[in-house]
Amino acid sequence: MWEQAERALNQSMTRMVTALAALLPGVAAFIVAVLISVLLGAALAAILRGLLAALGFDKRFARSSLTGVTEWSPSHSPTLLVSRIAGWTVIIAGTLIGISAFDAAWATDFLSSMAAYFPNLLGAAVVLVVGNIAARFLARSVLIGAVNLKLQYARILSLGIKWLVLVLSVAMALEHLRIGAGIVQLAFGILFGGIVFALALAVGLGSKEMISRSLEREPSAPPSPPPPVEEPFHHV
Amino acid sequence: MDQTTAQQAREQLEEIGTADLLVGILDDGAQHAGAPEGAAPEVRSRGAAMLREAVGKLQRPARTVVVDNSLHPNSLHNGSAAKDAEAGDAAGGDNSFTVLLAPALGSEMNSPGQGIAASYRRIFALGQQLEAKACCIIASNLDTVTSRWFYWLTQPVLELGYDLVTPCYVHGPLEGLLNASIIGPLHCALYGHNLQNPIGPDVGLSSQALQRINSSPKASEFPLVSLLPVVTGAGLKVCQAYVGRRVYPPTDWSALSSLLPPILGPIFAEIERNAAIWQRVRGLRPVTAFGDVEDSEIETEPLDTTHMIESFQLGVRDLGEIWGLVLPPSTLLELTKLARLGPETLRMPDALWARIIYDFAAAYRLRTLNREHLLQALTPLYLGWAASYALELRAGALELQPRRDSGNSPLANPSPLARLASAFEAVKPYFVSRWRWPDRFNP
Structure with a gap:
């Protein structure tokens, strides 16, 4: 009985070690892919940052009507936003490539x-x-x-x-x-x-008097002329 | 404008050919709403007579064409326009004085959305088309316009060779504050001409100035704000003239936020367009002033500064985050200190106000925040300045007397407004630095 138990344990250990050994290249490939993508992402972000800074991208962007994007950007710099997006895209893509290196059905799924x-x-x-x-x-x-x-x-x-x-x-x-x-x-x-x-409550309660006044108004009364459009430059 | 009216206008222009003087009257009646019915034609007939008198005073007879904004195509059909035209002709009795119907200016004249700017553009274009030696535009309320206005806005151009004549008005100490606090000192400091009203709205121009304005690719959609930059850039001659009392429409202080953007927006845009011109200008040149200074006492109702100060304090309390994008921390600190002062002791220093306006002009260029928001966010600050000025007057720092601060001698005239003009000039280097190196000043 002990021999059978020992054999079962040995077989289990062997299967486990074999499975781990089969997984190791995938893990190594994943780590390498992530490292390379991090390096590539950082390099791309740095290149983009330098290029856009040289082109005066922030100033050009500020002159456009998309001021909301500037305010939303990190440190109010659209250049930083673009470079970070590009960098993270490369890192995410590298991570996905790394995951696909695992030769397993779950990775594909x-x-x-x-x-x-x-x-x-x-x-x-x-x-x-x-x-x-x-x-x-x-x-x-x-x-x-x-x-x-x-x-x-x-x-x-x-x-x-x-x-x-x-x-x-x-x-x-x-x-x-x-x-x-x-x-x-x-x-x-x-x-x-x-x-x-x-x-509905505000209009109903607030305009009660106005509506009653308008209902009481004589139908023959001529409508009052619209006020003249005021030209701001008259105040200059 | 229908086809018949347009055709009539074209024929009328061809018939006229050329003119010595083109006079545009842009008082559309909106300024004297509530006047008794039938008063408008009477005012216009009086206006024609005054113009006739002014032209008669010139050394040489001038063939004059008048464009009257009130003569709409619709009124042509019921005869009132024709009657007005006849009134104009009757005033002269000769063919040297022609009243041109407004349709000649195009359909934009009747579109309230286009406003007064379109009228100016059309009159400037018409002046060039008629090869007018001088062009005078009256946009103020005709009730207060006298023959002096027409004479002094045209005589320096026709007889003395000036290219731009801007007006000097007599008005109450609390009237025309937007011009006195921002437009006037800002233009003086930037373009170097010490003018009381650099953007009119009543102006006189030479044919050369007209040509420059019409042909300048940099001229704004709002020609009034382009006048001084274009004339300064071309090195043309500028003067001003005392025309007399001007009545301003009452200011609705509670609705200022809708008034500031349409006026200050084009001015800041013009500053951006003409950066090369105003950065070269150094110092303030005295400007020749024509006409007689009127000594009449004008009573104006005192301002209710309590509400203004409350608005200013509310702005300091709630708009600090937005102002922080535009103003440097030192300015914000000064504003916070000011807001803590009592309602009778609030005084906004001139240099602080000048820096605020320059900071807003720089932020307008940099689009630090949405431009409409930027200009609307200036309202509580402007109310703070207005309250401070009114309190200074009330405290007796300046006697309540008619303002005629031409600004020709700011140092000799220690009025608060002359002092303010000097402050704008003194702070100009700060603006130039902010303009050239905005990153250094980014709050």
Whole structure:
């Protein structure tokens, strides 16, 4: 009995060591691929950074109307953003190549599912970036407008708008990634239902007098002429 | 503008051929809303008579063409335009005085969206087309315009060889503050001509200036703001003239954020376009001023500075993050200190205000943030300056008397506005440095 148990253990050890030995070239190839991709990514990022800096990319970009991207970029530098994106793309590609070096069925399945998932990832990234830029732009518009209207709660209003748009864009990105697909519908339903209800209440209560005045107005009374359009340069 | 009217206008222009003087009247009636019905034609007839009187004072007779913005094609059909034209002719009794209908200027004249800028462009183009020796544009409220306005905006051009005549108005101490606080001192410091109202809006131009404006590829869509840069760049002669009292439309201080961007945007854009010109200009040249200084006391209602200061303080509290993208930390610190002062002790130093305006002009060029946001974010700061100025007046630092600060001798005239003009000039090197090496100053 002991002999049989010893043989079974030996066979198990042999299988384990054989499997590990079969995996080692794949691991080595993965490490090499990742290292090379890191080096290549860093080199590409450095070259791109130097090239774009020489071309004055940041200044040219700043002159375009895409100021939101500049604000969103690391250190307010679109050059840095582009070089980092390029660098990370190379590193991710190298990692995927490394994974494919494992000569196993799961690696192939993983790669094919990653390839199928890539458009979703890209879409979610675009939604996040656009949402971020829109949130900042709207938050600033609301903040400046509210301060000029002397609203004491300008900052809270601006923060509210910013987070509203950010949360919405994150929810949309999650839906793109097929994570919690019901969130967006639910959020839209609750949010817009709430807004419409609030507006209906505000208009209904606030314009009560205006509507009654307009109903009481004589039908024969001529409509008042529109106020003349004021030309700002008259104030100069 | 329909085809018939356009054809009529073309025929009228061909018939006229050339002119010595082109006068454009751009008072579209919006400035005196609420005037009794029927007052407008009377005002216009008076305007024609005044122009006639002014032209009569010139040494040589000048063949004059008048373009009146109020004569719309629609009024042509009910006869009022024709009546106005007849009034103009009747004032002269000879064919040297022609009233041209507004349709000759094109359909843009009647489009409120295009505004006054299109009218200026069209009149400048018409002046060149008619080979006018001088062109005078009156955009102020015709109720207060006198023959002096027409005479002094045209005589230096026709008889003394000047190329650009800008006006010097008499007005209340709290009127025309946007010009006094930003436009005037900024233009003076950058282009070196000490003018009270560098962008009019009432101006006189020579044929040479017209040609430069019309042909300049750098001329802005808003010709008023291009006048001084183009004339300075071409080395043409500039002067100013005391024309008299001007009435400004009342300022709605609560809606300033919609007023600043359409005015300051073109000015900052023009600064960007003409960087090569203003960076060469050194010092402030005195400018010859024509006309008589009017001594009349003007009473103006005091400003409600409480609301202005509240807006300024709210801006300092909430817009610090946005201003931080435009202004250096030292300026932000000074603003924070100012906001802590009591409502009667708030005084914005001239140098600080000048630096703020220069910083905003530099940020406009660099697109540090959206341009509309940038100009709207200036509103609380402008209200802070206006409150500070009004408080200074109230405190008795300056007697409430009509402002005629031509600025020809800023050192001899220690009024707050002359002081401000000097501050803009003194701070100009800071702006030049910011412009040339923006990275060094990035807050």
